[in-house]
Amino acid sequence: AQSVTQLGSHVSVSEGALVLLRCNYSSSVPPYLFWYVQYPNQGLQLLLKYTTGATLVKGINGFEAEFKKSETSFHLTKPSAHMSDAAEYFCAVRRDSNYQLIWGAGTKLIIKP
């Protein structure tokens, strides 16, 4: 069955350090891939998405992600963490059969001062 795996339910980084959140997916067709962010007590909002074209995708708030087909990965990065980045991050892939999204379990990003 198609799946999305986010490595690490919690990731802790120091303010100013590199943020790396990992996402691996399975798909038998060219994938559509997404990262959403959920700030405390709020709904989710789109950070960035990959559909076709350039494999390095830039999103809001300085985040970017790179689609690597050979590794079936779509890891999210940000060069320098800010306290306001503390949130839960969800990776998702479009299901091959019906365009619904399959969601990862989420990674909670903790920023240490």
Next chain:
Amino acid sequence: NAGVTQTPKFQVLKTGQSMTLQCAQDMNHEYMSWYRQDPGMGLRLIHYSVGAGITDQGEVPNGYNVSRSTTEDFPLRLLSAAPSQTSVYFCASSYYGLEATQYFGPGTRLTVL
């Protein structure tokens, strides 16, 4: 624009009670969806609608009903609440499909005793 609004924010039910979660959007989006979010499981699609009068099931539809009489509103009905339905419920809307950018409401936290 208010975006996507949901009421109530919190609800406690007893097993067997029924209730309706309200969702409205003012962006004239055709697609609307209901998700549930459970710890460690990401989001799961309950039901969705591709326009007024048209609804379809997601991956976890049992125990829930929906209808879509207008473009703006998409209520979710719990027919006979069960403890397994304790969750956070999110409504989302998008312009052209489930794989398009989805705009989420703030969520309803439901506890079934």
